[in-house]
Amino acid sequence: MKKTWKVTAIALSAMMIASLTACGSGSQDAGNEPAAPVEETDTEKTDTAEAEAGETTESADETQSADDKVFTPYEETVVISTVKDLGQGALEFPEGDSLEDNVWTRYLKDTLNIELDWAWSTNSDQYPQKVNIAITSNDIPDVMRVSASQLKMMYDNGQIMDITDVMKENLAPFTEEVLNSDGGLAMEAASFEDRLYAIPKIGSPLLTAKVLWVRTDWLDNLGLELPKTVEDMRSLAEAFTTQDPDGNGADDTYGLAVYKDLYGSGYADLTGFFNAYNAYPSIWIEKDGGIVWGGVQPEVKDALTALNEMYNAGQLDPEFGVKDPNKVNEDVSAGRFGMMFGDFWNMAWINDAKINDPTFEWAPVAIPALNSGAPAKAQLSASTTDFFVISAECEHPDAVIRMLNLQLEKNYGETAEPTVFNITPEGFGVYAYPSVAIEPPMKNFTAAQKVTAVIDGEAGTDTLNDEELGYYEMACKSLDGDHTNNNWHQLKMFGPGGSLGVMYDEYWTPGNYVNDAYYAAPTEAMTEKLPTLKKQQLQDYTSIILEGNIDKFDEFVTNWNKLGGEEITQEVNDWYATR
Ligand SMILES: [Ca+2]
Numbered sequence: 001m002k003k004t005w006k007v008t009a010i011a012l013s014a015m016m017i018a019s020l021t022a023c024g025s026g027s028q029d030a031g032n033e034p035a036a037p038v039e040e041t042d043t044e045k046t047d048t049a050e051a052e053a054g055e056t057t058e059s060a061d062e063t064q065s066a067d068d069k070v071f072t073p074y075e076e077t078v079v080i081s082t083v084k085d086l087g088q089g090a091l092e093f094p095e096g097d098s099l100e101d102n103v104w105t106r107y108l109k110d111t112l113n114i115e116l117d118w119a120w121s122t123n124s125d126q127y128p129q130k131v132n133i134a135i136t137s138n139d140i141p142d143v144m145r146v147s148a149s150q151l152k153m154m155y156d157n158g159q160i161m162d163i164t165d166v167m168k169e170n171l172a173p174f175t176e177e178v179l180n181s182d183g184g185l186a187m188e189a190a191s192f193e194d195r196l197y198a199i200p201k202i203g204s205p206l207l208t209a210k211v212l213w214v215r216t217d218w219l220d221n222l223g224l225e226l227p228k229t230v231e232d233m234r235s236l237a238e239a240f241t242t243q244d245p246d247g248n249g250a251d252d253t254y255g256l257a258v259y260k261d262l263y264g265s266g267y268a269d270l271t272g273f274f275n276a277y278n279a280y281p282s283i284w285i286e287k288d289g290g291i292v293w294g295g296v297q298p299e300v301k302d303a304l305t306a307l308n309e310m311y312n313a314g315q316l317d318p319e320f321g322v323k324d325p326n327k328v329n330e331d332v333s334a335g336r337f338g339m340m341f342g343d344f345w346n347m348a349w350i351n352d353a354k355i356n357d358p359t360f361e362w363a364p365v366a367i368p369a370l371n372s373g374a375p376a377k378a379q380l381s382a383s384t385t386d387f388f389v390i391s392a393e394c395e396h397p398d399a400v401i402r403m404l405n406l407q408l409e410k411n412y413g414e415t416a417e418p419t420v421f422n423i424t425p426e427g428f429g430v431y432a433y434p435s436v437a438i439e440p441p442m443k444n445f446t447a448a449q450k451v452t453a454v455i456d457g458e459a460g461t462d463t464l465n466d467e468e469l470g471y472y473e474m475a476c477k478s479l480d481g482d483h484t485n486n487n488w489h490q491l492k493m494f495g496p497g498g499s500l501g502v503m504y505d506e507y508w509t510p511g512n513y514v515n516d517a518y519y520a521a522p523t524e525a526m527t528e529k530l531p532t533l534k535k536q537q538l539q540d541y542t543s544i545i546l547e548g549n550i551d552k553f554d555e556f557v558t559n560w561n562k563l564g565g566e567e568i569t570q571e572v573n574d575w576y577a578t579r
Contacts, residue, residue, distance in 0.1 A: 022457040023476035071172075071405070073113040078399045080114060081141040082435040083130070084121035094428055103420060104407075104433040111406060114399050116435055135159065142394040143436055145201065148189070149521035151387045155192050160389040164196040166397045172405040174413045178202065178440045186384035188579070189519045198390075199404060203383030204441030209503050209513060210272030210378060211364040213346055215338045218245035218253075226365050230276050233339070233368045234306070237315040240338030255315035257340035258307075259328045262541060267325040267349060268332070270307070271379055272341030272367045275514075277303035280379045281537070284518040284572060291517045291576045293565060294379075295537050296557045301550060304541060308548040321542060335360065341367070344444075344499035347492040354488045358481065362492065364499040366506035378507045382519040388436050400436060407434045412443060418466045445508070447471055448493065448500035455479070455496055523571035529564030536560070 084091075084099060093102060099118055108114045119141045122130050131146055133139075140159055154160045171179075179187060179202055186200035212233070214226055219236075222245055227233040237255025239245065245253055257268040263281060264271070274281050279302070280294030287297075294300075310316050317323065317331065331337060333353040340346070347354075347362060354360050367376040388404075390397045410421040411431060422431045431437065440446075447468045453459040454472055464472055475495040478487035493500050507513045522530075540556040543549065561569075 022455050023479050071111065071402070071409075073111060074399065076113070077109075078112075078114045078396045079117050080143060080394075080396065080399055080403070080435065081117040081119050083119050083134070083141050083144045084435070085127040085145065086121050086123050087432065088124050090123075091432055092428060094424070094426065099433070102433050103430050107410070107421075108403060108406065108434075112399070112402055114403060140391040140393070142396070143388055143390050143400045145386050145436075146198075146389050147521075148385060148387070151190070151198055151389060152521040154389055155197050159392055160197050161392045161394060161397055162195045162197060163199070163390055163397055163401075167196055167199075167401060170398045170401040170405070172409065175401075175405045175408050178408055178412075178438065181440060181442050182206075182384070185382070185515065185519060189382070189384055190387055193578075198387035199401070199436065199438075200384045201386040201388060201438050202441050203385065204444070205380035205383045205515060206442070206503055206508050206513070207344065207444065208379075208381040208383060209344075209507050210266075210269060210275065210341050210367065211344065211499050211502050212272055212367060213340050213342060213362050213364050215240070215245070215361065216363045217359050217361040218338050221245050221247055226363065227368050228365075229372050230306075230368045230370050233276070234310070237310055237339065238313065241313070241315045245338055246335055252336065254317050254337050255339060256310065257328050257332055257337040258316050258320040259323055259325050260321050260542075261324075261538060265325045266343035267346055268328045268337075268340045269342050270303075273307070274300065274303045275367050275379050276376050277306065277370060278377070279303045280514055281541075282534075283379055283381060283514070283516040285514060286517045290573045291569070293560075293569060295534075296560050296565065300541075301553050304544045304553065305548075305550055307545045308550070311545055312548070316545075321546070344493055344503060345489070346499075348486060348489045351483065351486050351489045354483045358483065363497060364492070364502050366502055366512075375506070375510065375512045377512045377514045378503070380513050380515050382516040383441075384519070403434065404436045404438070407437050408440070411437075412440050416465060422467070444493075445500050445504045448495075448498055448504070451475060451494040452496050452498070452501060518572050518575070520575055523568060523575070525564055525567045525571055530568060533560055533563060533565055533568075536563075 091099065093099075097103070099121060100116075105116055108116070119139075120130065128147065128150075131144065131150055134141070134144070135150060135154055135157070138157075138159065140154075146154065151160075179200065182202060182205055185205065186202040187196065190196055190198040190200040212227065214236070216226070218240060219226065222239055222243055224236060224239060225232075227236050240253055240255045242251075244251070256273075258270060259265060259268045262270045263274065271282065277299055279297060279299035281300060283294050284291045285294045285297075307316070311318075317328075317336070320328070323331075328337075329349045332340065333350050335353075335357075344364070350360075350362075367378055369375050388400075390400050394400070409415060410417055416422075419425055420430075423429055450459070450464055450468050451472045454461055454464060455475060461469060461472065471490050471494040474485070474487045474490035477483075477485075478491040479495075492498055536559070537556070540552055544552055
């Protein structure tokens, strides 16, 4: 699990060559259906017992063996009232099925003897408002999904149950593992005064970390190496701007892609650039025993100064101030940029450019270090924003927790049957039917490790579940030269040297990350004033990048404090003191 992936140009190429072999043997028998189990070939490690355990089965006995107690059916039918967010449109069901009668409701009844009573359902736009009405009219179902501020409201109203003990008694080990897999942040966000009041719909903060994407075909053209330090990155930006990396004889390239709002989009997003300078412009960070807004800290000045230098040196698009991420993406696809900071999925947007020109190639690396020897810390955003609350009046809170155990186990556990309970072969997203549903936040990272191990020839395809097998087969097709259908994009996330591996190995395992220090519901002043302050921050940052008037930063900080920043900081620190 803790395998380290070294991402250098040479190692990457070596892995690519090796991987062609592993893919070649695997994909011969893989057929055209991503979801179909793969026959093992004699060139792969085989383990018949494990392979059979992974096959789908209709039997409930296997589930119970995971943990007898929490999968035991109730002697008398337990009815749990709940509500449903149907998504943007309406939920789609196989013929004859409905919200009241579907693969999950039937399985719930057969396995645990639990029935659901849907009090109401509505689409995503209306859902928050319907929940507010439920709260104010005190018409609370046994379980429902709420936001962080609704959770706080219901806690203050005494409408929700302290589930600390009932959770301890009913959690399956796998559920417990999933709920704590972010290091305990989500569980803390669901707690008040050290007691648990909700099941966090846990998200993955690590997925919000940025990487630096680099055009490796340009690196090769210029005989340069992937950047490790800020100095490397700055030199590379200059080389990509001035040394005709695309070899067309024209001065038509830039070092670093930037878009008009600087950070927040996840694409051509300078968050990673700021992080390289130990600056965290859009989160609250811990400092001197309290919490401060990252956007007003002095480290931001260094990053802005560097950006102004790069702008003056022609390494940024002079028109970035009017370009949204889609517009920047057109330029990236047209081969005008050599680097960009962004999210793990960025290659999805330029997969078409790869199809058109197979030599167009990118690799992700960790945010460069300001000082060699001290790795950069990636900024993570609080990612658990929703919670499942159990009514203070609920007679069977244990049943709610057992439903969650079942949902996680059959979707993602050892006895998972994703084609039955996640997405059916006909394409029905049945994963959306349960009342209480979460997904393991680290599942993409686990998938990347497993897919990479198979491509590297260190494990057989029998180690992959159906979902992972899908990623593996797409990555292999890209390695074989078929980049269509986002195959290349999948390779760049899940394959050797992919973005998910970089994030896990360079940030998560060694602890090189900075969490958003504030993760409770927005405070009053925050709701009222922070949006305006953020707008002003963006304006002043942009002005400094364009004009180099770095003194303006101190003026910005003074105004920020005066116009509500100080007040919000006080509220945030009051909260912090109670944690
Ligand atoms: Ca050129």
